[in-house]
Amino acid sequence: MRIEDVYIWDINAKWLGITPYQLMENAGAGVARAIEERFGTGLKIAVFSGTGNNGGDGFVAARHLSFENNVTLFLIGDEARIRSEEARHNWEILKKLDFVKIKVLKDSSQIKPLDLSGFDVIVDALLGAGTKGEPREPIRSAVEKINEYAGKTKIVSVDLPSGYPSGIWVKADFAVTFQWDKEEYEGFERVIVKIGYPRELYHLVGPGDAKFALRKKGEHKGQNGKLLVIGGSEDYFGAPYLAAKAASYLVDLVYLAMPEYSARRINDPDVILRPFEGRNFGKKDVEDVLALAEGVDAVVIGPGIGTRAETKEFVLEFLRWCEKPVVIDADALKAVAEDLEAIKGRKFVLTPHAGEFRILFGKKPEGSLEEKAKLVMEKAKAVGGTVLLKGVYDIISDGNVWKYNKTGNRGMTTGGTGDVLAGLVGALLAFGNEPLRAASVGAFLNGMAGDMVKEEVGENFTALEIARKVPYAVKWVLEF
Ligand SMILES: NC(=O)C1=CN([C@@H]2O[C@H](COP(=O)(O)OP(=O)(O)OC[C@H]3O[C@@H](n4cnc5c(N)ncnc54)[C@H](O)[C@@H]3O)[C@@H](O)[C@H]2O)[C@H](O)CC1
Numbered sequence: 001m002r003i004e005d006v007y008i009w010d011i012n013a014k015w016l017g018i019t020p021y022q023l024m025e026n027a028g029a030g031v032a033r034a035i036e037e038r039f040g041t042g043l044k045i046a047v048f049s050g051t052g053n054n055g056g057d058g059f060v061a062a063r064h065l066s067f068e069n070n071v072t073l074f075l076i077g078d079e080a081r082i083r084s085e086e087a088r089h090n091w092e093i094l095k096k097l098d099f100v101k102i103k104v105l106k107d108s109s110q111i112k113p114l115d116l117s118g119f120d121v122i123v124d125a126l127l128g129a130g131t132k133g134e135p136r137e138p139i140r141s142a143v144e145k146i147n148e149y150a151g152k153t154k155i156v157s158v159d160l161p162s163g164y165p166s167g168i169w170v171k172a173d174f175a176v177t178f179q180w181d182k183e184e185y186e187g188f189e190r191v192i193v194k195i196g197y198p199r200e201l202y203h204l205v206g207p208g209d210a211k212f213a214l215r216k217k218g219e220h221k222g223q224n225g226k227l228l229v230i231g232g233s234e235d236y237f238g239a240p241y242l243a244a245k246a247a248s249y250l251v252d253l254v255y256l257a258m259p260e261y262s263a264r265r266i267n268d269p270d271v272i273l274r275p276f277e278g279r280n281f282g283k284k285d286v287e288d289v290l291a292l293a294e295g296v297d298a299v300v301i302g303p304g305i306g307t308r309a310e311t312k313e314f315v316l317e318f319l320r321w322c323e324k325p326v327v328i329d330a331d332a333l334k335a336v337a338e339d340l341e342a343i344k345g346r347k348f349v350l351t352p353h354a355g356e357f358r359i360l361f362g363k364k365p366e367g368s369l370e371e372k373a374k375l376v377m378e379k380a381k382a383v384g385g386t387v388l389l390k391g392v393y394d395i396i397s398d399g400n401v402w403k404y405n406k407t408g409n410r411g412m413t414t415g416g417t418g419d420v421l422a423g424l425v426g427a428l429l430a431f432g433n434e435p436l437r438a439a440s441v442g443a444f445l446n447g448m449a450g451d452m453v454k455e456e457v458g459e460n461f462t463a464l465e466i467a468r469k470v471p472y473a474v475k476w477v478l479e480f
């Protein structure tokens with residue numbers, strides 16, 4: 001698990017109703033328990049806290065330890081800078097206690113003369129996951145002061161040694177880290193304590209994933225993604241339009257390549273039409289559509305494209321040559337099912353519903369969520385890409401991990417919601433997201449938009465209304 005996952009989990013935990021207060025209480029209690037299990041009780045303990053949530057964990061640990069130990073808490077920095085509610089709450093509690101001695105040290109000149117030789121254990125709660133760069137004063141002096149006692153006094157770091165991985169960090173006997181080990185951490189012993197996360201957080205897609213997926217890259221036109229949607233046929237023109245419309249709320253530029261016969265039905269300034277002569281895509285169009293794809297960041301191919309033999313040939317030939325990340329949706333899935341080699345080595349997302357999944361992989365997904373997830377993961381690994389199996393719970397896997405999405409409602413069985421979804425996944429690919437995150441967050445936003453429409457109009461609505469709700473779903477995520 002990476003530090004980025006910590007933030008995603010925290011946000012998703014909050015979305016599930018697990019408050020930062022509960023997490024901090026469990027974190028601090030876990031630190032206290034790990035210390036007493038290792039060193040016993042009746043100890044003289046110095047807790048060094050910073051003004052962030054790492055410091056907050058230290059406040060909680062000090063309170064828990066004070067029950068059977070002699071605790072002094074050193075706040076390094078100005079208490080006015082204690083930012084989060086949960087850290088402030090625990091600071092206010094400490095200030096009401098009499099057995100915990102508190103010393104506020106704002107300046108390195110107050111830290112340098114400190115004599116810590118009377119303590120059995122020093123707890124380092126100065127800096128944690130929020131650290132940026134080398135420790136700055138006065139934290140820096142506190143790190144140096146603590147390191148004077150390395151090897152003599154027991155030193156326990158909260159979450160990770162303060163200053164790690166910069167040039168100067170606390171030489172701790174061990175760090176008490178939360179819920180799981182982090183792959184970035186090395187060079188110090190870790191004791192892992194659980195802080196109340198349910199197992200679902202490994203798999204459930206939430207606003208935490210969406211916040212990371214929606215981070216904008218640049219300020220200038222076009223920097224926030226250009227998408228090409230390829231679809232439509234003599235029978236369908238709505239599907240590719242829906243995909244393009246939905247995507248237009250996220251990326252800067254959306255090109256919509258359609259056979260001229262159906263393209264003439266579209267006139268929406270939000271999408272840049274690129275009509276191709278004729279009624280259906282065929283091999284004659286491969287060169288020109290590839291040329292279009294050169295100018296974008298990601299491609300969606302399939303909505304309404306039809307299943308004619310000439311079109312299947314077009315789809316396969318296009319995919320053999322296109323090097324851009326691509327969402328393969330709807331009828332393009334049927335083409336790919338005939339020759340999975342066409343997408344070998346590519347960056348792609350397949351977006352089948354259960355029936356298309358069976359055509360692609362020869363097996364209908366059934367059974368429990370975990371049984372279906374195992375099958376999706378196995379097939380994603382086999383095909384070498386990301387598979388988004390649409391359903392009441394969408395299941396997404398890149399072959400290594402699996403995610404599931406619970407947003408959405410029965411009203412979304414209406415035609416076209418799959419097209420909106422394909423557009424959103426394509427847009428998130430165009431943002432630069434890896435396929436797994438683009439697919440899982442696309443499913444999340446699609447379902448959230450559908451839930452917002454249902455809130456307003458009940459369960460009978462069209463896919464275009466879902467597309468129009470996309471900006472509201474994005475706003476909700478960014479404000480969460
Ligand atoms: N889900 C979990 O794992 C939980 C983790 N908890 C603890 O929260 C910290 C992360 O807290 P955060 O407030 O984001 O950051 P820090 O406390 O690590 O530090 C931020 C604080 O320090 C200042 N700062 C940043 N870099 C430096 C620097 N180089 N020198 C000096 N000062 C710096 C910054 O301005 C902030 O004021 C995590 O590690 C866990 O301990 C939750 O409490 C429980 C759930």
Ligand SMILES: [K+]
Pocket residue numbers: 054124125126127128157158159160161162
């Ligand atoms: K720390």
